[in-house]
Amino acid sequence: MSDTARLLRELAEAHGISTTYQGQDGSVQTVDDATLVAVLAALGQRVDADGPVGLQQAIDARALDRWSWVIPPTTVVTEHYETEVPVHFLEGETIGVHLELETGTVVSLVPVGDFTEPVWSSGVQRFQTTFRIPSDLPLGYHLLVATVEGETTATGHLIVVPERLTTADAYRPDRGWGLAAQLYSTRSTDSWGLGDWNDLEKLCRLAADHGGDFVLTNPLHATEPLPPVVDSPYSPTSRSFLNPIYLHLESLPEYLGAEAEIRAQIDALGAPLRDRNTSTELLDRNPVLEAKLAALRLLYHHRQDLPERTEAYRRFRDDVGVFLDRFALWSALRRILAPEDPRWEQTRTAGAAEHAELAEQHAEELDFHRWVQFLCDAQLRDVQTRARDAGMRTGVMVDLAVGANRRTADWWLYGEALIDEMSVGAPPDMYNQLGQDWSQHPWNPRALEETGYEAYRTLLRTVLRQAGAVRIDHILGLSRLWWIPQGFGPQQGAYVRYDPQAMIGILLLEAQRANVVVVGEDLGTVEPWFQQELASRGILGTSIVWFEHDDDGPIPPESYREQTLVAVNTHDLPPTAGYLTEAHLHLREQLRLLTRSATEERREFRAQLDQVLRALVAAGALDEIPDGAPSSWSEAEIETVILGLHRYVASSQAVLLSVSLTDAVGDRRIQNQPGTLQEQYPNWCVPLSDDAGEPVLVDALSSLPRVARLLNTVNESVRGAR
Incomplete structure (x- = not known):
């Protein structure tokens, strides 16, 4: 290695940029010089990669950075x-x-x-x-x-x-389980074409009736304030606010107190959408959002004077504060400015006086968007309250996405706390062998430190307001994120380090104050020290049966980590019936996402599946493996294996177990294929269906024997293992 290359790497490491990383196969990969130069520039350190003198000067200056402070901008200490x-x-x-x-x-x-x-x-x-x-x-x-x-x-x-988060401690002597559902896909007879918070309440009651303690749902984050919207719930405009597409309008006090004529107009908006609830067609968010926003505007302009609601709205505005006003202003401006309009940059960096002038110009529109967020917050909190009243120990478990879409609301809200020139993603891994670019801005570690992590803690506080638990997608992001420079491919990124003492500590503080259980999705290439740190601090990890392997084959359940949420599958895999019959391999081959032959992929998958099935039999979770290939199994045989898989993971020491609703109804279709665009596959648009591909409504779940068999099996297995 030349002196110049060595100095560039020394400078990058000094700025928290890892110059190497461990690949999915365990090999050490080296980050390209061009990537290091681009990431350094995004952090404010512009260098000439061919200039050793300038590089050495930059290294020396970096060593003196902290001497320019009288006192550190942020100090995080443990109680x-x-x-x-x-x-x-x-x-x-x-x-x-x-x-x-x-x-x-x-x-x-x-x-x-x-x-x-x-x-x-x-x-x-x-x-x-x-x-x-x-x-x-x-x-x-x-x-x-x-x-x-x-x-x-x-x-x-x-x-x-806090030294340690204590909210999950109740599950250590008395383990629990719950349902996992993609809420938008989970409809009932009175849904407007997509699942809503009334349907979430029904799912909570279903789980509670069978002994369940929580329902884990997809991210409920805000989307665009007008169509068209992005389908992925993991690509919101803001993680700090909620998506009104999930509002159940007929439950709102404003609807119940409205004049008959207004209710009739709203009912007419919903009627054609309710007709779609039994359709096998892909879900379409745009007409749903358009109709609900039209209905909400009717309610806003004709709402009755309800003193209790008026006071609750005032308290909500006071509680959420200035970021609510800024989000409402962004929403108002978004209705008149296209995403590519250059005025976004001007309004983003404008001062308080200009923002106040804009707010005055759009006062009514701002108040409408604030009011809609109040309705979302209140209705989701009501669902949480009723879930606890039904006997659930946790209730609603919300999902926190890794980030928000580039150059949308959070980018506008949080300013320099996000890095404009970079995108977050993942290097090649088990999910996608070509790597992934999630098109989301990463946190700026330096700006977070200089502001006391204000943007980060504000985000956490707003997300934790309405829930009993939170699942944090890609929780490794509290320690490092894969940054991809603009114009580079996802394989040409680099890991940038964050201060885990601060990121984890602030999460613990906000979760302890909100009395919320925290589950971290720590799958993939995650260092053991990080998993151990999370466990020691009271944060649960994630275990998926297909990934619990070592060189000798499947890890026995009794060796699974205790401080985890264990499950048979995840939303990035097909439902178990589809996984057993190789739906993911067929799709990845069809989309040309494989980096080796399909024959090799199938051979490896079938060998791993055979090992897992044999482990199920050895553990007594399954009487015998059905004859033939899984593609030839009857639906009854597939259900028997699914039950066995859940008995198997329930015999682990994991404190929580998650059951996918798709497994309960026998669904086979893939909800999301990581690393693909909508032109390639309709991610996040598949309605909940049974083994025959027919839609399943929430209303029918309690009467389906297959659902009862799985939920009762899980409940008995978890209780029997206590």
């Missing part, structure tokens, strides 16, 4: 632990530090001295001392204040986080 904070000052200055708690209490900090050699930075000599942070501080967001000669000279955020 009950004493620590110290470094403070920098000039020769001859008398510096002091005190702490202003959330409560307003002021705590003086004690200097403990420091033997660090002074350095020259920005032309002056800077000295360092440290101050002791006591171990008895309360949890929360506090302010460190540095003073020189009694005058405030700098401030920094001090965040005290």
